[in-house]
Amino acid sequence: MSSIDDGEKFALGTEGEQRPWQDAYRALVQSFEAGSGRRYVGHSVPRNDVLYKVRGKAKYAANIALPDMLHGRFVRSTYPYARIKRVDVSKASALPGVRCVLTAADIPDDRLKVGSLVKDTPILAKDLVRHVGEPVVAIAADTLEIAHAAAALVEIDYEPITPVLTPEEALKEDAPRLHPNGNLIANLSNAVGDVDAALARADVVLEDTYTNEPIEHSYLEPQGGISFIDPDGVLTLLVCTQYPHFHHKQLADVTGLPLEKIRVIQTVIGGAFGGKIDVTIECASCLMTLKTRRPVKMLLENEEVFSATTKRHTMKIRHRLGAMKDGRIVALDMDILADGGAYSSYSLIVAGRCVVHAALPYDIANVRARIRTTFTNNMTAGAMRSFGIVKLAFATESQINKLADELGMSPIEVRRINAVETGTKTVTGQILHAVGFKKTLDAIEPIYEERKKALAAGPKKPGVLRGLGLASLGYGIGYSGVRNPSTARIELTEDGIVIANCGTPDIGPGSDTALAQIVGEEAGVNIGRIRVVSGDSTKTDDSGPTSASRTTYFSGNAAMLAGRDFRRQFSDLLAKKLDVTPENIRIDNDQVIVNNKPMRFEDACATLGSDVKQIMAYGVFNPDSELDFVTFKGNPYPTYTYATQLAEIEVDIDTGKIEVPRFWAAHDAGRIVNPMGAEGQIEGGVVMGLGMALWEKICRSDGYIQNPGMRDYLLPGAKDAPTEITTIFIDNEDETGPFGAKGVAEASLIPVPAAVAAALHDAAGIRLNAMPMEAETVVKKLAARKGNKP
């Protein structure tokens, strides 16, 4: 546990374990450096945790064991909606080896409920269960086997209530109230212009309804963590989460301990995608540690991940689009009904984002958007990559593709006519800057034309139809319309290690590496000597979660400012020590140049000796993003990212199976900090988008999930991925971003389903408005079409 005491990111091991590999990493980085221009930003530097990961040494939560550790487990509701008549834990408690059995009765009422935005989710259910899989009892025992055995001895009597399983039912007057304030989690709307008048005078009006199925994030690493009391009496939680600072504050509320007596450290995280932002094991685990004074480890099983963690929202989107013959879109009207499930989680954020994004990336004068999200007795819907916008894009982009067909125009041309540009005013009244949307269309156009010709001319495969389809997106970076600052603090050690403390944790995409690149670039030091400490509630400030593609832009800006401050403080300090003027000191390429004489950075640090401790460089980035959620006026995001993607598909006429051999993604993500990392984000997002478009669905029946686990849930594998994915980053710099960067992660998946749907129409002449576009549906539609045209 020395690694915790000396304040390092626990996850990467002790100083002694780190050093040789730190050196190896430095050597690795050197081989990637370019000779001129920027040294780090814009280069494909390998991730700074990659050596641990390829060696099997990364300390994921599951891999951490502490002496005397107990193993925790939940007993979960077996009903979608029921009153709890009796909970009897006496037999479970009596089992030898059981150290703690926790029920709602052990938690004071005013501390029982937690939640990301609204505290409506009981740590353990009391009186009522609202979904299958809701935790009712938590157990900690000497071994996992004993915990399992004890769980089987818990007796719970339920009185089932007829569950509410769809938003339509939830909105009925006589529907049972699932929560004290009723069944609506969100009811938001915004309108600009006169939509009805514009629709009335439009040459073409297209109306359709678009739907999707719930999706599991399917990060590979299950939720898990270990809580313990450290030698100073601090309740410490090591946990795979996207937002350690949130848990830090929440645990203070739940335990009644002061904030300085609690520490939450993010472990190396095995994927998240929005699925590790809410509460799962955190509170129960810590409460059991406080009761037993022993470490408690809780890890979810794959089945629990599927049946009892948040899912992607299902939405029914009624969409109307009005356009003139020349291709100008004059009106967009959308009405969304979403299933938020049992608890509120991030539903409100998803809803807000949908309203704000209604028209993007298009400039439409008359727009009306409404979303209602209700509680039901399904598993809670929460945050997932894109916060709902992938469904919006499926609807809007499909409509635009239909419009292009209707008008006999190219889908690129229709988009170009309506595209937002720098200076466009959005539905919230924001004036956009640094818009590279049209450039993404320009980048895709020649490929589209070339492939169209190739498919028309190319050899026909018997029984296979081929087609092309494209779709676009505009996406706001960061929280919607609330201030969400990031900070960075930089310290220095005598042996020349630059420690950058950034609050937003790396949840897999390599943001720690991007932040190191930014600090290295700005401070002039080799990034091999930079250690990014992120996601530790004691070591770093609350800088918001890693979500909404915000880390590069928000924390990157903070890191850049801190790097600048570091350079200044370092030069001032050394100048004083050497009795020269600070202007005569430069840091460049890991060297310190004093009066034109270079010295190694380490030597300069040694010269400073213990004075290095005086360096406390700081950067804060707090852009002015504000939105009035009643009038929907304001600047919800400091910047936006744009993209156009093109899918080439093959449809097997007999089986309906769709393959996607080629895919192109042209993105305006500002200046790219790490091309290899950013490409990896796009490729991963595209394949995740294909999963959602074609295969993935959580099957539900009567409130029960029928396929709780990977065996019955079709995740895309290597054979399902396109054999060619081409990423194009268009040249666009956003002067408000760090070195011109915006953000990448979520945008990659958003246009995918609409692009595939368009390609399916191009190939086979059928349109599907429901995701996933399954093979059976395709076959049926093909047969129906044949029937119509003998």
Next chain:
Amino acid sequence: MANIDITLNVNGKDHRVAVRSTEMLLEVLRDRLGYVGTNKVCAQGICGACTVIVDGKSTTSCLALAAQFDGARIITVEGLEHDGKLDPLQEAFMKHGAVQCGYCTPGFLMSARAFLNDNPHPTRTEIIDALRGNICRCTGYKKIIDAVEDVAARSAR
């Protein structure tokens, strides 16, 4: 429940363990012997995260009863490096950006290592086929396949 005494040779080191008849190889490796580099995800033989090499063959250790492996030679991700030198696959995974969250990485490395040992010069299609039993949610597979292909191309014919 009767325990069964077995010997497992893991990464060149012999371990004597008494295992329960229901115990899976993955549990023995992780919980008894401390080889935690091998990850557990689905425990259903679907995701490949738990892949290790047993007597030269890639094996999903979550579904393999440990008791069957008395005397077996097992290689885990910890056994890929030798004398501080990484396996070419590990180098290639770093270089090509084939690692994001890394949870799938040990499984992919072991599947690829077993495959390349049998077939050092595969085509790209053969590589994709060999990796069909491993799931990665982060990378979209391209960079993983690139990395394996790079190693295959560089190994002497």
